[in-house]
Amino acid sequence: MKFLKLKRALKEGWTNFKRNTWLTFATVAVLTLSLFVIGNTLFIGMSAYELIKNIEKNVNISVYLKSSTSEDRINEIKNILEQKAEVASVEYVSKEDALEKFSSEHNGDEVIEKALEEIGENPLFSSLVITAADQSQYESLNSYIESNFEDEVDRINYSKNKTRIEDLSRAMQATRKIGLMWGAVFVLISILVTFSAIRMSLYTRKKEFDIMRLVGASNLYIKVPFVIEGAMYGLAASLLATIFVAGFVYGEIPFAQDSISREEVLRFYLDGIWKVGLALFLTGIFIGIFSSLISIRKYLKI
Numbered sequence: 001m002k003f004l005k006l007k008r009a010l011k012e013g014w015t016n017f018k019r020n021t022w023l024t025f026a027t028v029a030v031l032t033l034s035l036f037v038i039g040n041t042l043f044i045g046m047s048a049y050e051l052i053k054n055i056e057k058n059v060n061i062s063v064y065l066k067s068s069t070s071e072d073r074i075n076e077i078k079n080i081l082e083q084k085a086e087v088a089s090v091e092y093v094s095k096e097d098a099l100e101k102f103s104s105e106h107n108g109d110e111v112i113e114k115a116l117e118e119i120g121e122n123p124l125f126s127s128l129v130i131t132a133a134d135q136s137q138y139e140s141l142n143s144y145i146e147s148n149f150e151d152e153v154d155r156i157n158y159s160k161n162k163t164r165i166e167d168l169s170r171a172m173q174a175t176r177k178i179g180l181m182w183g184a185v186f187v188l189i190s191i192l193v194t195f196s197a198i199r200m201s202l203y204t205r206k207k208e209f210d211i212m213r214l215v216g217a218s219n220l221y222i223k224v225p226f227v228i229e230g231a232m233y234g235l236a237a238s239l240l241a242t243i244f245v246a247g248f249v250y251g252e253i254p255f256a257q258d259s260i261s262r263e264e265v266l267r268f269y270l271d272g273i274w275k276v277g278l279a280l281f282l283t284g285i286f287i288g289i290f291s292s293l294i295s296i297r298k299y300l301k302i
Helices: 002-018 020-056 072-083 095-105 108-118 135-148 158-204 207-212 219-251 262-300
Strands: 061-065 087-093 127-132 153-156
Touching: 020 158, 020 219, 020 262, 061 135, 072 087, 072 127, 087 095, 127 135, 135 153, 158 219, 158 262, 219 262
Parallel strands: none
Antiparallel strands: 061 127, 061 153, 087 127
């Protein structure tokens, strides 16, 4: 008996969903747009978080030493730093190694090659590349080096890396706030549109409900088809929004390849799209059901 009631409710919900084509189209379109904004916001937030994590993994302190600092003193500083608990590793890069790497990276660049030829000697500094045991310890390490090895240190590049991370974090927070704000606006619009669509469906069948009540139909029996109708709006919109988000984000892959390999981008894309799709599915169903329940409660007073 319960199965027959559910079957009847599903059939009636589907009938309500497709009864007014233009109204259904408008409702699904607005809800799809809302979920598209939310989906893109989620994906951008996930991408920015992943990017910052990757940058933080590669953050280190490069301490450039003055030309007057002897090899023995450099090794002494290296040993002192390696003994600190905050330090994970210290790599010594000699002037010669630095020049070789620099020349290799700019191989074929006539301007750079000519400039090095004009200088006639190695213009680069020896350096110590320091990796901290934890990202939060770079600040204290930077201060320690500046205060204890001032006479030997020419410059430290940590401030540049720190600024980069802070700028990315601020951009990510701003994007998230803007996305959430627009997402909230569109969700509210979606609820209102879905609410209106279901109310119109309720209005056209008001006499039928009165008859159903007279023959003893329960409130739940009357409500369920409209809850299913609302869920169908959400389901259709979430599927369309996921397709649009997937297409939009996939179109951005060539731009991301400038800084990350295609394999890494595709791995992140495939890993992230199903999470975004699931979030959109749950959000769409929630909006549809929530709008339906409000409509039924306000209109039928049941």
